[in-house]
Amino acid sequence: MTFLQSLKMAFSAIGANKMRSFLTVLGVIIGVIAVVVLTSLGQGALDQVSGQIQNLGTNMLTVTISTTRHTGIDAPTLHALVGHDGITAISPSISGRMTAKAGTETFSCRVEGAEPAFFAIRKMNVTHGRALTPSDEENRLPVAVIGIRVADELFGHRNVIGNTFSLGGREMTIVGLLEEQGTSMMGNEDERIIIPFSLAQRLLRQTSITTFYVSTESEDVIDQSEQALHRFMKARTTEDRDYSVLNQSSILDIFNTTTATLTLMLGGIAGIALLVGGIGIMNIMLVSVTERTREIGIRKAIGAQRTAILSQFLIEAVALSLVGGVLGVACSYLMLTVLRGPLDMPSLTVSMSSLQLALSFSIAIGIIFGIYPANKASLLKPIDALRYE
Amino acid sequence: MIELERVSKRYQMGGEVVTALDEVCFSIGAHEYVALIGPSGSGKSTMMNIIGCLDSADSGIYRLDGQDITRYTARQLAAIRNRKIGFIFQQFNLLQKLTAYENVELPLIYQGLGLGERRIRVNAAMERVGLADRMRHRPNQLSGGQQQRVAIARALVTGPSLILADEPTGNLDSKTSVEIMATLRELNAAGNSILLITHDANVASEAPRRVRIADGRLTEEISEDKKKKK
Numbered sequence: 136m137t138f139l140q141s142l143k144m145a146f147s148a149i150g151a152n153k154m155r156s157f158l159t160v161l162g163v164i165i166g167v168i169a170v171v172v173l174t175s176l177g178q179g180a181l182d183q184v185s186g187q188i189q190n191l192g193t194n195m196l197t198v199t200i201s202t203t204r205h206t207g208i209d210a211p212t213l214h215a216l217v218g219h220d221g222i223t224a225i226s227p228s229i230s231g232r233m234t235a236k237a238g239t240e241t242f243s244c245r246v247e248g249a250e251p252a253f254f255a256i257r258k259m260n261v262t263h264g265r266a267l268t269p270s271d272e273e274n275r276l277p278v279a280v281i282g283i284r285v286a287d288e289l290f291g292h293r294n295v296i297g298n299t300f301s302l303g304g305r306e307m308t309i310v311g312l313l314e315e316q317g318t319s320m321m322g323n324e325d326e327r328i329i330i331p332f333s334l335a336q337r338l339l340r341q342t343s344i345t346t347f348y349v350s351t352e353s354e355d356v357i358d359q360s361e362q363a364l365h366r367f368m369k370a371r372t373t374e375d376r377d378y379s380v381l382n383q384s385s386i387l388d389i390f391n392t393t394t395a396t397l398t399l400m401l402g403g404i405a406g407i408a409l410l411v412g413g414i415g416i417m418n419i420m421l422v423s424v425t426e427r428t429r430e431i432g433i434r435k436a437i438g439a440q441r442t443a444i445l446s447q448f449l450i451e452a453v454a455l456s457l458v459g460g461v462l463g464v465a466c467s468y469l470m471l472t473v474l475r476g477p478l479d480m481p482s483l484t485v486s487m488s489s490l491q492l493a494l495s496f497s498i499a500i501g502i503i504f505g506i507y508p509a510n511k512a513s514l515l516k517p518i519d520a521l522r523y524e
Numbered sequence: 525m526i527e528l529e530r531v532s533k534r535y536q537m538g539g540e541v542v543t544a545l546d547e548v549c550f551s552i553g554a555h556e557y558v559a560l561i562g563p564s565g566s567g568k569s570t571m572m573n574i575i576g577c578l579d580s581a582d583s584g585i586y587r588l589d590g591q592d593i594t595r596y597t598a599r600q601l602a603a604i605r606n607r608k609i610g611f612i613f614q615q616f617n618l619l620q621k622l623t624a625y626e627n628v629e630l631p632l633i634y635q636g637l638g639l640g641e642r643r644i645r646v647n648a649a650m651e652r653v654g655l656a657d658r659m660r661h662r663p664n665q666l667s668g669g670q671q672q673r674v675a676i677a678r679a680l681v682t683g684p685s686l687i688l689a690d691e692p693t694g695n696l697d698s699k700t701s702v703e704i705m706a707t708l709r710e711l712n713a714a715g716n717s718i719l720l721i722t723h724d725a726n727v728a729s730e731a732p733r734r735v736r737i738a739d740g741r742l743t744e745e746i747s748e749d750k751k752k753k754k
């Protein structure tokens with residue numbers, strides 16, 4: 136009794152009861168889809184967001200000041216920190232929502248006041264025109280670097296260097312266009328207008344600094360820089376919760392572990408779906424063993440060994456679940472391909488690991504849930520099986 | 525070839541014990557053709573099941589080719605059924621999902637024979653029962669007589685030393701029965717021992733040696749030639 140023959144027998148048995156086999160397999164298909172799609176989505180989200188965080192730079196610190204009390208922190212105080220404790224650059228920042236107008240078009244978006252160093256710290260590239268300069272800052276020039284969505288909304292095209300728009304009653308000249316960034320956890324990153332910090336203080340009617348960005352020599356000194364910033368902030372605030380220092384690399388760590396946990400949980404839920412599919416297989420195999428008791432009797436009468444009956448039913452169970460696994464992976468592939476666009480995850484696909492996971496899981500399910508019915512069949516006494524009506 | 529020594533088989537039916545075989549002593553020699561005759565419920569099938577290693581006796585000794593197989597494992601018994609014994613049942617007992625060819629091939633598959641060898645043997649067996657042109661038919665596409673002949677082909681394909689036929693004509697009309705009986709006679713002529721089980725004295729008259737069974741007890745019928753000698 137070779138494996139190939141067992142396989143042939145298994146498939147002919149599966150084929151003999153197409154509707155029932157399909158419904159049984161459906162349980163596994165759904166389980167596998169759940170496992171593959173959920174883990175791929177989790178992995179996709181993880182890759183996407185950690186990519187974004189990494190893009191922001193892992194040598195960046197963000198300090199957010201939440202107290203309304205006067206802290207005495209202004210641009211010159213911050214500049215004095217540069218060159219100590221590994222700090223290479225600092226840019227204060229304030230932001231708010233404002234409506235920009237150009238001709239008849241209006242667009243409401245985030246307006247961010249920043250110093251020239253901001254672009255390097257935040258790793259924002261200007262693809263057309265230029266970034267802000269010290270002279271823009273000193274002279275409070277009405278110039279702006281805008282995201283592509285702003286250009287699209289206000290002008291309908293991206294050839295906008297030198298164009299003007301009005302913001303809070305001021306006529307602003309566009310000097311630079313930011314590289315496309317897409318969406319992040321914070322929303323669409325291309326919907327922003329960056330103007331000189333000193334000008335923003337006036338337009339947003341806000342003088343106190345709420346956020347400042349710090350870059351360090353490298354990721355290695357970031358802890359030292361972070362401690363220096365804590366000392367600096369503690370000296371100017373009364374309570375711990377008056378400010379916070381965000382360390383990009385630690386955010387990445389936290390994020391990675393949270394998402395990994397989440398993916399694991401999704402995988403677990405999906406695993407339960409697969410388990411239910413497995414129980415379906417066991418159920419149908421038990422029915423099949425009962426229905427085919429006489430067949431088993433005949434096979435034993437003409438000399439089938441216990442192992443031949445065992446492997447016949449086991450292979451049948453594994454074939455059922457493996458067919459489910461393969462179809463499930465195929466369906467998952469289609470689903471992920473369809474979801475790729477709407478979810479804006481270009482890399483979304485059936486990962487090698489989830490493919491292996493799904494297939495090895497479905498084989499395992501077939502074996503685990505097939506072994507009991509198969510064993511039951513193989514242990515039938517020939518005479519009892521033959522007499523069964 | 526086979527020897528039963530004081531073999532008994534009892535069934536527990538509720539509180540009642542039915543003695544299906546009562547200390548039966550019986551033997552079949554090589555190339556012998558024996559008919560076992562008895563009314564329904566007399567223990568014929570029980571005896572065949574024990575001889576065919578489908579069931580085991582409660583007491584007594586069963587020797588097959590000189591070996592006491594009472595203590596054989598399920599694995600060894602399966603091998604004996606596969607190689608030494610061919611079954612022909614009243615209900616044919618063919619696998620409905622397989623073709624005639626595949627049904628006959630099955631015991632050879634369990635024997636582990638290769639494809640080529642199997643094809644030669646299956647073709648020869650089908651030829652012998654006159655069904656070479658029905659290889660690809662499924663049982664439900666064959667008449668009762670044809671199905672029984674497929675079953676006979678399956679029984680003889682392994683070249684067993686003993687063929688057990690339990691009411692082989694019980695489900696067939698008289699004309700077909702005659703054909704089947706003729707086939708059995710040919711098998712015997714070709715050297716197989718045959719145990720034919722029947723309740724029909726007419727059918728039993730085919731066999732040179734006849735044994736009667738009633739309530740689990742055997743009585744040998746004096747055969748024609750022995751009578752003459754006396």
Ligand SMILES: Nc1ncnc2c1ncn2[C@@H]1O[C@H](COP(=O)(O)OP(=O)(O)O)[C@@H](O)[C@H]1O
Pocket residue numbers: 535536537542543544562563564565566567568569570571
């Ligand atoms: N599995 C069983 N359980 C209980 N009683 C049985 C069983 N098989 C046979 N018997 C009883 O044993 C006796 C002999 O049965 P069987 O050998 O089938 O007779 P036959 O084949 O001669 O008609 C009958 O009384 C029958 O009722």
Ligand SMILES: [Mg+2]
Pocket residue numbers: 568569570
């Ligand atoms: Mg009977």
